[in-house]
Amino acid sequence: MKHMLKLLPFSLILLLAGCGMENLSALDPRGPVAEMQLSLIQLSLYIMIFVIVIVFSIYAFVLIRFRERPGDTHIPKQVHGNRTLEFIWTTIPILLLLLLAIPNVMDTFTLADTGIPDEGVDEELLDEDDEVQDYVVIEAHAHQFWWEFVYPDLGVNAGQDMYIPTDTRVIVELEASDVIHSFWVPALAGKQDNVPGITNDLWFEAPEEGIYMGKCTEICGPSHWLMDFKVVAVDPDTFDSWAETMAEPPEDQLEPEGEVAVEGRDIFVENCIACHAIGDEGGNTGPNFTNYSERTVVAGFLEYSDDNLHDWIRDPDSLKPGNEMPGFGEEAISDDEMDALIEYINTLSVLDE
Ligand SMILES: [Cu+2]
Known part of the structure; x- marks a missing residue:
């Protein structure tokens, strides 16, 4: 117990630190799906509060009203088998459960329906003139321990950052390459499992521009x-130009300017590109690098900096145990070469072109 008490301030700090992360709360929804989910949470909460208040009021009343008084030996009226009472306490829970079930089941069906069944586009995605509204399909492949976002209709493969256009239905097809993971963007939507061999899907929309934090919510290693x-x-125009450049990155992505960056490019091609593609050149065993320098974090969680890139490339397993990336010691990439490699990685962007 003593030890647990000692941990209390620490866990409070962790809790508060969690609250401080940008857009990482299901209680602060930023889109229609998360709003729908929050209203279900609130409905169940109100029903629970109602039940607790009623039950505890009756409990308190009975405790006081029927307490044992000195000299009072009379037994209060017994209600065992009272039909009226039994009817009341059976009916009220049934009504409460119905009140809970109806919106839950309705919303479950709404959320399960992405709007594009195999046969064609759902009516919900048609506007008044029967035109198909904009939507974008993104495959979210979960890997130990990173996310790959493939845009099959746009020819884009992106690592870690899922770019989406605002005010557009985003249909996410969830897949996993190793174990079970789970996709959750608390402020927008989720959660739904990524299961190897099965494709689950979900949809959401983000009316406002912004960065929304996402997490894997299935213990996966x-x-x-x-x-x-x-x-x-981002706004739809920015999204379109992002997708276009991601699909066909400008040539200077692989032909950078400056001697050091060119040296870095050579090291990248020799050591990295087999797993980290640029555009469609290279492998996809690791996250795509086409827009790497636009990330705000290295390896999904370290602040983006030359030092963190350096530490990550040297010994990824010490920072993110169990991940698939091999480390590159000084015998593989010398300190000078590492500087050049990082300089090259820092040139990889698509949005400012
Ligand atoms: Cu996971």
């Missing part, structure tokens, strides 16, 4: 707690 990602909502 030693670094599960570091499996963060971001949903970056």
